[in-house]
Amino acid sequence: MYTNETKIRVRYAETDKMSFVYYGVYAQYYEVGRVELLRSLGISYKSLEENGFELPVVDFHIRYKKPAFYDDELTIKTTILELPSTKITFYYECFNSIGVLLNTGSVILVFVNSKTKKPCSPPKALLEKLNSQN
Amino acid sequence: MYTNETKIRVRYAETDKMSFVYYGVYAQYYEVGRVELLRSLGISYKSLEENGFELPVVDFHIRYKKPAFYDDELTIKTTILELPSTKITFYYECFNSIGVLLNTGSVILVFVNSKTKKPCSPPKALLEKLNSQN
Amino acid sequence: MYTNETKIRVRYAETDKMSFVYYGVYAQYYEVGRVELLRSLGISYKSLEENGFELPVVDFHIRYKKPAFYDDELTIKTTILELPSTKITFYYECFNSIGVLLNTGSVILVFVNSKTKKPCSPPKALLEKLNSQN
Amino acid sequence: MYTNETKIRVRYAETDKMSFVYYGVYAQYYEVGRVELLRSLGISYKSLEENGFELPVVDFHIRYKKPAFYDDELTIKTTILELPSTKITFYYECFNSIGVLLNTGSVILVFVNSKTKKPCSPPKALLEKLNSQN
Numbered sequence: 001m002y003t004n005e006t007k008i009r010v011r012y013a014e015t016d017k018m019s020f021v022y023y024g025v026y027a028q029y030y031e032v033g034r035v036e037l038l039r040s041l042g043i044s045y046k047s048l049e050e051n052g053f054e055l056p057v058v059d060f061h062i063r064y065k066k067p068a069f070y071d072d073e074l075t076i077k078t079t080i081l082e083l084p085s086t087k088i089t090f091y092y093e094c095f096n097s098i099g100v101l102l103n104t105g106s107v108i109l110v111f112v113n114s115k116t117k118k119p120c121s122p123p124k125a126l127l128e129k130l131n132s133q134n
Numbered sequence: 135m136y137t138n139e140t141k142i143r144v145r146y147a148e149t150d151k152m153s154f155v156y157y158g159v160y161a162q163y164y165e166v167g168r169v170e171l172l173r174s175l176g177i178s179y180k181s182l183e184e185n186g187f188e189l190p191v192v193d194f195h196i197r198y199k200k201p202a203f204y205d206d207e208l209t210i211k212t213t214i215l216e217l218p219s220t221k222i223t224f225y226y227e228c229f230n231s232i233g234v235l236l237n238t239g240s241v242i243l244v245f246v247n248s249k250t251k252k253p254c255s256p257p258k259a260l261l262e263k264l265n266s267q268n
Numbered sequence: 269m270y271t272n273e274t275k276i277r278v279r280y281a282e283t284d285k286m287s288f289v290y291y292g293v294y295a296q297y298y299e300v301g302r303v304e305l306l307r308s309l310g311i312s313y314k315s316l317e318e319n320g321f322e323l324p325v326v327d328f329h330i331r332y333k334k335p336a337f338y339d340d341e342l343t344i345k346t347t348i349l350e351l352p353s354t355k356i357t358f359y360y361e362c363f364n365s366i367g368v369l370l371n372t373g374s375v376i377l378v379f380v381n382s383k384t385k386k387p388c389s390p391p392k393a394l395l396e397k398l399n400s401q402n
Numbered sequence: 403m404y405t406n407e408t409k410i411r412v413r414y415a416e417t418d419k420m421s422f423v424y425y426g427v428y429a430q431y432y433e434v435g436r437v438e439l440l441r442s443l444g445i446s447y448k449s450l451e452e453n454g455f456e457l458p459v460v461d462f463h464i465r466y467k468k469p470a471f472y473d474d475e476l477t478i479k480t481t482i483l484e485l486p487s488t489k490i491t492f493y494y495e496c497f498n499s500i501g502v503l504l505n506t507g508s509v510i511l512v513f514v515n516s517k518t519k520k521p522c523s524p525p526k527a528l529l530e531k532l533n534s535q536n
Contacts, residue, residue: 146418146419147418147424147426150414151418153419156414204419
């Protein structure tokens with residue numbers, strides 16, 4: 001298990017006429033969460049792609065408890081619970097600046113070989129980094 | 135049960151560097167799907183808000199099978215399976231122009247009284263329209 | 269000179285906490301405007317790219333007179349005033365459903381050969397179509 | 403004259419199928435730039451709104467020289483050159499992480515009294531802060 005926290009400031013563009021962060025914007029926040037988790041392990045998502053991996057999302061589920069508002073500084077807590085196979089699941093909790101849990105969710109991505117376009121094993125470096133955390 | 139189909143053309147802005155429609159964009163497509171379903175019942179989402187209702191999303195789940203690409207004309211098929219209580223669930227299927235199922239999902243919204251900010255019953259007009267479909 | 273009009277319905281996602289369409293969203297509306305202008309000439313922007321052209325934007329200017337609101341059905345009026353050279357300029361007017369002019373603008377794109385990444389002449393088909401309009 | 407720099411990491415969501423940051427996304431980056439400039443002066447944009455001001459954008463102009471790419475850490479350099487009247491102009495330069503100038507632009511906003519919806523003078527605190535910089 002490995003957890004990382006990253007902070008995101010809500011932009012005006014991300015609010016809607018209810019004054020809430022639009023429900024679809026969290027897909028971007030969760031993207032930032034998993035990219036920063038990987039960076040904290042020394043793995044750049046950009047270089048994964050440059051090394052022949054694509055990681056399309058196959059499943060996204062989010063439960064909204066409370067809204068986020070303009071200029072809130074949110075904490076995205078991203079967790080890997082299981083070692084990845086051809087798939088990797090990220091679990092999420094999103095908190096506002098006073099620690100209130102706003103939403104929880106999960107995103108499943110599949111490792112795809114960018115040449116063959118077939119599912120493939122995750123990069124060794126990722127497995128080694130995750131194994132070395134335990 | 136009530137179903138509506140609406141078409142959406144993929145914008146360049148909605149693609150990402152994988153050339154796929156970004157996974158978070160479907161939240162917008164699904165929004166359009168449910169708004170057009172309501173419009174086909176003679177109910178304007180905008181006037182719901184003007185009449186004192188807010189409908190925040192409390193749950194969003196989507197499973198991606200195939201990507202959509204730039205300029206694809208997608209069909210969003212939106213279905214209501216159960217009469218709404220304080221919550222309403224929309225079920226989704228998204229097809230490309232040659233009929234391939236790209237993703238399926240669901241969105242749950244809660245009816246909130248915009249003054250009291252408490253959950254409330256759905257508008258009578260909506261219940262009557264849905265009842266009259268059966 | 270060639271003009272095309274296309275209609276766009278404002279999405280909830282595109283509004284902000286002022287209840288206006290966010291000022292950056294018009295870049296997408298203008299994109300739709302020029303793509304539909306080209307389509308009305310029998311030219312698919314997608315196939316331009318498939319035929320070796322890239323069209324990055326080099327200049328975008330917009331003057332906002334009145335806001336657009338949720339669910340408004342906007343008309344994007346897109347005009348080509350001059351035959352393109354290595355650059356093409358689209359002029360825009362955006363109206364709401366009762367004919368009020370909301371904003372005006374222009375976007376300049378450059379034709380780039382996607383292999384050499386150098387500016388190039390526009391596709392002959394485009395020049396012929398535009399010439400045949402006069 | 404007053405200048406502030408803020409850094410923004412490019413999200414995957416913000417790229418398009420050309421692998422560039424979509425041209426409309428810079429409206430958001432520029433928004434972050436001016437909000438952080440104000441914050442550096444001790445002024446919260448959020449509290450401006452809470453104190454009865456609205457600041458709709460009336461003019462946005464951007465010239466693109468080079469593209470930004472996924473995961474780039476951009477520097478948004480935002481400058482106020484003139485004391486605001488009922489309008490305020492922000493000037494922008496956007497650089498990538500190796501100091502290459504990617505685009506330049508300007509955004510003009512108007513101070514509006516949120517009750518009367520009429521243009522109004524800027525907040526005194528803002529004028530005082532800007533005057534005290536010289």
